Every structure is written in structure tokens, then in C-alpha cells.
Amino acid sequence: MGGTYFAVCLSGALLGAAAQAQDIDDQQAVDESQRSNEIVVTAFKRAETLEDIPASISVVSGEALNEGAIASLDELSKRLPNVTIQQGAENNFIFMRGAGSGVNEGFEQSVGLFVDGVYLGRSRQFLAPFLDIENVEVLKGPQGVVLGKNTTAGAINITSTRPSYNFEGFALARYESETELRSFEGAVSGPVGDNVRVRLTGKVGWSDGFFTNSASNEEEVSTDLWLLRGSLEWDATDRTTVYLKIEGGAFDQSGVNSQISILGPGAETLGALTPTRNDPSFGGGIDSQRSLLTFRNNAAFGLPVAPARYNDERDNTETFNAVVSIDYELDEATITSVTSYSSFDMDRVFDSDYGPLPLIVVDTPGGEFSQISQELRVASEGNDTVEYLAGLYAQNQSFEITRNEHVAGSLLGFTDFSTFRTFSQDVRAFAAFGQLIWSVSPSARLRAGLRYSYEEKDARVRYDILPFLSQSAADALGAATPEVQTSTALGLVPTPQKAENDSYSDLSPSLSIEVDVLDDGLVYASIARGFKSGGFSEQITSPNSVFSFDNETALTYEVGTKLSLFNDTLRLNAAAFRTDYNNLQVTAFNGLTFDVGNAAESRAQGIELDGVWSPSELFEIGGAVAYLDSKFRSFENAPTIAGTDGVQDLSGRPTLFAPKWSGNIFLGLNKPIGDVELFTRLEATFTGAQFYQLDLDPADRQSSYSIVDLRAGATFMDGGLELSVIAKNLGNKRAKIYSFDVPVFSGTHGAFVNPPRTFVVQLEANF
Numbered sequence: 001m002g003g004t005y006f007a008v009c010l011s012g013a014l015l016g017a018a019a020q021a022q023d024i025d026d027q028q029a030v031d032e033s034q035r036s037n038e039i040v041v042t043a044f045k046r047a048e049t050l051e052d053i054p055a056s057i058s059v060v061s062g063e064a065l066n067e068g069a070i071a072s073l074d075e076l077s078k079r080l081p082n083v084t085i086q087q088g089a090e091n092n093f094i095f096m097r098g099a100g101s102g103v104n105e106g107f108e109q110s111v112g113l114f115v116d117g118v119y120l121g122r123s124r125q126f127l128a129p130f131l132d133i134e135n136v137e138v139l140k141g142p143q144g145v146v147l148g149k150n151t152t153a154g155a156i157n158i159t160s161t162r163p164s165y166n167f168e169g170f171a172l173a174r175y176e177s178e179t180e181l182r183s184f185e186g187a188v189s190g191p192v193g194d195n196v197r198v199r200l201t202g203k204v205g206w207s208d209g210f211f212t213n214s215a216s217n218e219e220e221v222s223t224d225l226w227l228l229r230g231s232l233e234w235d236a237t238d239r240t241t242v243y244l245k246i247e248g249g250a251f252d253q254s255g256v257n258s259q260i261s262i263l264g265p266g267a268e269t270l271g272a273l274t275p276t277r278n279d280p281s282f283g284g285g286i287d288s289q290r291s292l293l294t295f296r297n298n299a300a301f302g303l304p305v306a307p308a309r310y311n312d313e314r315d316n317t318e319t320f321n322a323v324v325s326i327d328y329e330l331d332e333a334t335i336t337s338v339t340s341y342s343s344f345d346m347d348r349v350f351d352s353d354y355g356p357l358p359l360i361v362v363d364t365p366g367g368e369f370s371q372i373s374q375e376l377r378v379a380s381e382g383n384d385t386v387e388y389l390a391g392l393y394a395q396n397q398s399f400e401i402t403r404n405e406h407v408a409g410s411l412l413g414f415t416d417f418s419t420f421r422t423f424s425q426d427v428r429a430f431a432a433f434g435q436l437i438w439s440v441s442p443s444a445r446l447r448a449g450l451r452y453s454y455e456e457k458d459a460r461v462r463y464d465i466l467p468f469l470s471q472s473a474a475d476a477l478g479a480a481t482p483e484v485q486t487s488t489a490l491g492l493v494p495t496p497q498k499a500e501n502d503s504y505s506d507l508s509p510s511l512s513i514e515v516d517v518l519d520d521g522l523v524y525a526s527i528a529r530g531f532k533s534g535g536f537s538e539q540i541t542s543p544n545s546v547f548s549f550d551n552e553t554a555l556t557y558e559v560g561t562k563l564s565l566f567n568d569t570l571r572l573n574a575a576a577f578r579t580d581y582n583n584l585q586v587t588a589f590n591g592l593t594f595d596v597g598n599a600a601e602s603r604a605q606g607i608e609l610d611g612v613w614s615p616s617e618l619f620e621i622g623g624a625v626a627y628l629d630s631k632f633r634s635f636e637n638a639p640t641i642a643g644t645d646g647v648q649d650l651s652g653r654p655t656l657f658a659p660k661w662s663g664n665i666f667l668g669l670n671k672p673i674g675d676v677e678l679f680t681r682l683e684a685t686f687t688g689a690q691f692y693q694l695d696l697d698p699a700d701r702q703s704s705y706s707i708v709d710l711r712a713g714a715t716f717m718d719g720g721l722e723l724s725v726i727a728k729n730l731g732n733k734r735a736k737i738y739s740f741d742v743p744v745f746s747g748t749h750g751a752f753v754n755p756p757r758t759f760v761v762q763l764e765a766n767f
Contacts, residue, residue, distance in 0.1 A: 098630025102587030142530025220255025264747025643746030659688030
């Protein structure tokens with residue numbers, strides 16, 4: 001059904017394109033200057049045009065993100081085949097070509113995120129990734145040589161808008177109907193002297209969410225965001241440029257966009273244990289209706305009164321980021337220094353049973369992260385037969401987290417108890433890298449690169465059982481107490497402090513050859529290796545829990561072409577790839593918590609196609625499609641379905657977040673009428689069936705589906721003012737964007753659900 005729906009949208013768009021093409025006036029000549037504008041990519045530490053890079057890269061401008069009201073990475077990923085970024089129960093998931101990281105605070109992503117040249121390995125380090133940016137570059141496949149740190153599956157490179165030489169700015173107001181989002185953002189920029197330019201950017205926003213919690217009679221998820229950024233660019237000398245950026249903000253969230261999607265045998269009676277506790281709306285589904293209670297009404301259930309912080313779910317984050325970049329130009333090269341500091345504090349409370357009883361509440365009262373990094377590199381100017389890039393990188397990270405889990409066992413006939421876990425990890429990383437580009441002939445180039453990486457990690461973890469609602473390790477109980485006996489029977493066993501350290505090293509090479517074809521085209525072939533260091537698990541629940549995990553590596557082969565045809569009116573890109581992963585870092589739910597380990601081997605292979613035809617400034621049509629075959633090659637001791645004993649052989653079965661087919665198509669029309677320009681854009685995206693949990697439980701599988709968005713509006717005053725209306729999910733399609741097992745109740749599953757049909761109104765002024 002989803003594929004048919006997508007085909008209908010595709011056919012309709014193509015028919016519209018044909019009709020529009022017939023109506024184009026022959027006198028509407030193509031704006032040659034517009035077409036000569038080349039997309040510049042900076043992810044590889046030097047400015048190169050998109051068409052000249054031998055890799056699969058998608059680039060989206062900040063202007064395009066604003067036009068589509070795309071404010072988050074997960075919204076962007078829906079428009080990029082073979083890329084999945086979704087909110088999960090604990091953290092965000094970032095997967096490319098069927099590879100990514102699981103649920104564990106000890107993990108960093110397999111897809112590296114870089115903002116203004118700085119590696120940010122945790123999603124909480126960036127609250128509003130698309131605020132006032134120049135563009136975002138999405139690179140698929142291992143990017144180990146130049147980008148390095150934890151890029152076995154790919155990388156996302158975001159570039160903020162720099163201060164301008166002339167006075168300018170913008171103001172943008174946005175309202176969303178279903179969530180009642182109200183957001184305001186803007187920037188002012190310009191010179192403050194002959195050699196200094198500054199830019200000040202800010203954003204505030206509030207929303208009420210699209211979920212209804214029938215147990216509390218509240219709308220969820222409500223959010224509150226503010227972010228302030230200041231940047232400065234200083235021409236210190238004729239050869240030296242200094243860039244400084246400082247930003248800070250806070251994001252507060254109440255509630256979670258999840259609900260019980262499938263009721264298992266043990267959970268069907270939860271909504272009707274007694275008439276006073278009955279909630280008639282409690283049941284499985286993906287209808288944005290949840291029935292969930294934390295510990296707000298404990299007395300009504302015969303439980304001790306809980307601290308006020310457990311009255312509601314919350315997820316609060318405060319961040320601070322700073323970067324200083326210095327470029328010093330030599331006669332034939334540029335030396336660059338990038339120094340950065342990043343930190344966040346988190347405070348989270350959520351209901352882990354996802355149902356109408358105050359049964360399990362997870363509290364993370366303290367989570368602190370800090371990172372300092374330094375990169376020093378030198379790059380040639382790019383005018384010689386041999387170009388070079390060489391650099392050194394160093395990083396220090398510190399992370400501490402405290403987690404309480406409060407279990408009201410008396411509601412199910414056993415003793416109430418609480419758990420207390422502390423985890424800390426220090427990371428020291430060093431790397432040296434280099435790349436050569438040799439112009440073998442005027443039309444052929446050979447790229448060779450190498451990166452050496454070394455990391456040291458020290459980790460400590462402790463796990464205690466406490467009296468119910470206790471929040472201090474000082475209250476830890478002995479083995480003879482009813483609380484410890486109950487928890488032990490459930491597999492939650494006190495664990496004295498573990499302290500371990502380890503070091504990891506790797507040599508990651510890359511090699512590619514590229515040949516210019518036609519007037520403005522490229523064909524290439526490449527091979528590259530990626531590396532992600534091992535580490536330590538935060539989710540220890542017994543002395544027998546796996547504490548450490550090993551390195552993850554990837555080896556990828558790719559061939560592709562980039563073509564610009566018909567006087568640059570048609571751009572086509574194609575890539576075929578195969579990536580072999582060894583020791584994939586994975587997590588699997590065991591019925592109570594997540595086990596950590598390394599899968600044996602997997603292979604992802606496929607084809608990606610994208611293109612856009614722009615015969616006129618008034619019309620364009622484009623799209624992308626990807627085929628992906630991502631499977632475990634060897635995984636004989638894989639976890640079985642949660643709640644059952646033993647293991648299963650998943651060799652030959654699909655990996656997570658790996659739809660066989662995904663794609664999108666869009667049609668854009670512009671029509672000037674006097675001083676006003678009308679515009680509209682229709683876009684349809686298609687996502688194939690995929691699994692969300694490592695045990696490949698069919699209950700955690702989402703079938704294929706399509707989403708259609710429509711944008712229409714007008715610009716006034718030569719583009720200085722723009723009013724637009726955007727209909728997201730026009731067909732009101734409901735789908736699980738993530739699915740998981742609910743603790744304790746075997747066979748019960750929860751799901752995060754995509755937003756329903758939503759209308760967005762936004763007004764932007766540029767000056």
C-alpha cells in the first residue's frame with residue numbers, strides 16, 4: 001500500500017512537470033549566473049565543490065531548512081534516503097545505510113556530528129542544530145581519514161552562518177497547529193570596525209505537544225527552549241583570521257511522545273485493577289493517546305508519598321559551546337587551529353512502564369559532560385599537481401551520570417525497592433592524519449589518506465539496591481533485606497564498584513580515483529576504512545553484566561558518478577556501495593534492561609540515485625531513491641526475543657533501521673506577479689519496512705509508509721518578507737518511528753509515533 005501510494009505521488013508530480021514544461025515560455029532564458037553557482041563543501045577540511053568530491057554527499061542549505069520548517073535532525077533525515085535519525089526511549093538514534101549505535105550512555109554515535117569543525121558525539125551537545133546555519137552536509141559511509149572520530153557509518157557536518165561584511169539580519173516567527181508550537185528566532189550581523197565583524201543569533205520557543213495523556217488529563221509533550229549565540233570574525237593581520245563562537249541554551253521537556261502500542265498478556269489488566277484505577281482509554285495502538293502515571297498520585301495506590309520531582313516526566317538539558325578557529329595564510333598553504341569546549345548538564349525523569357500504574361520511574365538527577373578538543377592542520381592552496389592536508393587532533397572528555405530506578409513492586413505482589421547506579425568515564429584521544437591529492441592528468445586525480453587514532457578510557461560504575469524512593473548510595477541495603485532479595489530474584493543484583501581502563505588504537509586508510517567526464521561530470525571509485533573505539537557500558541545491573549565492549553570497524557567500497565547535463569539544468573548523482581562491519585557495537589533488551597556487546601559481522605550494500613531538473617527559475621523537479629541490503633553476515637549468539645530464554649542465530653537477517661527501499665520526490669513552482677512572487681512545493685517521501693530492535697521481534701517492525709508535505713506562500717518587497725503555510729503529513733499517516741519492549745510485562749511493546757497532520761504558518765523578514 002505504501003509503495004503504491006508513493007508511486008501515485010511520483011506519477012502525479014511527473015505529470016505536473018510535463019505540463020509545466022510545455023507552458024514554459026521560450027523567452028524565459030536560463031539565468032546562467034544562477035546555474036554557475038557551485039555548492040561548496042567543507043567537511044574534508046578544505047573548500048571543494050560538491051561535484052568534485054568522490055563520495056556520496058547530500059547538502060541542504062540553511063535557507064532550504066527554514067523554508068521547510070525543518071528544525072531538527074530527525075525531520076531532515078526523512079528527506080534523505082538511507083539516513084534515519086529518530087528519538088528513542090533514552091537517546092536519539094542516528095543510522096546510515098543500516099549502521100548506527102544502540103541505547104547506552106557509554107556509547108558514542110557511529111555517525112559523527114561536526115559543528116563548525118568540532119566533533120560533538122552526543123545529541124545533548126546541540127539543542128537547535130539548524131539555527132542560523134549556512135548548510136548541512138551529510139556524508140554516507142566511513143569518513144575515518146579526515147573527520148576521524150567515530151564515523152564508521154557516516155558523518156553530518158554543520159556550518160553556522162559567519163558574521164557578514166555588510167549590515168544584515170532576519171527575524172522568523174513560526175506557529176504549528178497540532179503542537180501549538182510558537183517559536184521566534186533571528187539574527188543581526190555586520191561590521192563593528194575595519195577588521196571586525198560580529199553576529200548575534202537567538203531563538204525561543206514553546207510547544208504543548210500532540211499526545212493526550214488520559215490518566216493525567218494533560219497534553220504532551222510540552223517544551224520550552226532558548227538559545228543564544230554570539231560570533232566574531234577578526235582580520236588580525238593581512239594573513240590571519242580569527243573566528244570566535246560562543247553559545248548557550250536550555251531545553252526543558254515534559255512528557256514523552258510514546259505510548260503502549262501492543263498489550264501483552266500480563267499488561268491487559270493494568271488499566272482495570274480496581275474501579276478507581278480504571279482508565280477506559282488504556283490500550284494498545286499508535287493513536288497519540290497515552291495513559292501514564294508517574295508517582296504523583298501514590299497515596300491513591302497505597303504507596304508512600306513521593307518527592308515532588310516525580311510528579312511529572314521531564315527531560316531538561318543545559319548546554320554551553322565555544323570554539324576559536326584561527327587561519328594563518330602562508331604563500332602556498334594555510335595553517336588552521338581549532339580549539340573548542342563543549343558541555344551539558346541533564347536532569348531526567350520518565351515512567352519506564354509506560355502504563356497507568358505508578359510502577360517504575362527512572363530518575364537521572366545528575367548527568368554532566370564536558371569536552372575539550374584541539375586540532376592543528378595545514379592545507380595546500382590547491383593549485384599544484386600535488387595537494388596535501390596534514391593535521392594533529394587531541395581531545396579530553398569527562399562524563400558522569402547518576403540514575404535511580406524506583407519500582408513499586410507491591411502493585412504486583414512483591415516488595416517495593418529502588419536502585420542506584422553511578423557511572424563515570426574519562427576519555428583521552430589523539431590522532432594524526434594526512435591526505436594527498438595527485439592530479440595524474442588534467443582530468444584524473446588520485447586521493448590517498450591515512451589516519452592513526454589512539455584512545456584511552458577510564459570508567460567506574462557502581463550499582464546498589466535501596467529502600468523504595470531512596471536517592472542516596474548511603475542507604476544501600478544488605479543481601480538479607482527483602483528489597484535485595486526481591487531485586488535479586490528479578491536479576492538486579494548489587495554490584496560493588498568496578499573500575500577499569502583500556503586503550504584502543506587503529507590505522508585507517510582511504511584511497512580513491514576520480515576522472516572528469518563530459519563537460520562537467522565525474523566518475524570515481526574509492527575504498528576506505530572506519531574505526532570506532534571500544535569502551536564501557538553504563539547499564540550494569542549485576543556483577544555478571546558485560547562492562548566492556550570492543551572496537552567497531554568498517555571497510556567500504558564505493559563507485560559513483562556525478563553528472564551535470566543540458567547546460568547545468570539537470571544534475572544526476574549515482575553511487576553503488578558495499579560496507580563490511582566487524583564487531584558492531586549493539587544493545588539488546590533482556591526484559592528489564594539493555595545488554596551490551598559486539599555483533600560478529602554485517603554487510604550493507606546498495607545503490608543510491610538522486611537528481612534535480614531545473615529548466616527555469618520558475619520550475620524544478622527532483623528526487624532520490626535508495627536500495628539497501630543490510631544484513632548480519634555472522635551473528636550466531638544473538639539475543640532472543642525479550643522475555644524468552646536462550647539465543648538465536650540472526651546470520652542472514654536484516655540489521656536495524658535498514659529499509660530496503662526509501663526515497664523522495666519533489667516538485668517546485670514559482671510565479672512572479674508584479675512585485676510579489678508566489679511559490680509552492682509538493683514533496684512525497686517513502687520509507688520501506690524496517691526493524692527497530694536487535695532481537696528482530698515482529699512487534700517492533702514498522703511496515704512501509706509514505707508521507708506527503710505541501711508548502712505554499714509568497715515573497716514581497718524583493719524577497720525581504722516571506723509568508724508561507726506548510727502542511728506536514730498531509731495524509732495524516734500514523735507510523736511507529738521507534739518501537740521497544742516494555743519492562744516487566746513480557747509481550748508488551750511501546751512506540752514513539754510520528755506527528756499527525758500539522759499546519760505550520762511562518763513569517764520571515766530579511767534586511
